[in-house]
Amino acid sequence: MVADLEALIPPVVMAILFIALIVTILRAQNPRRRAAAKAREEAAEKADPRINGG
Incomplete structure (x- = not known):
């Protein structure tokens, strides 16, 4: 029984990990x-002086 x-x-x-991956x-x-x-990414880019050129 224990071996089963x-x-x-x-x-x-593996089934639990697969379901977690799909979710x-x-x-x-x-x-x-x-x-x-x-x-959020666009707002961060606008606030970043390195992207705006200073």
């Missing part, structure tokens, strides 16, 4: 989050 459980642990761990990718592809990140 030990044999199942690696596939279960992370889907969250990163969220259009609202992408738009907010782009707005």
Whole structure:
């Protein structure tokens, strides 16, 4: 019985990691989050004197 459980642990761990990866990718592809990140990036570029030339 214990050997059966030990044999199942690696596939279960891999399945959990795979699901976590998919959730992370889907969250990163969220259009609202992408738009907010782009707005933050543009604001940071406007505030950075190295990009504006001084």
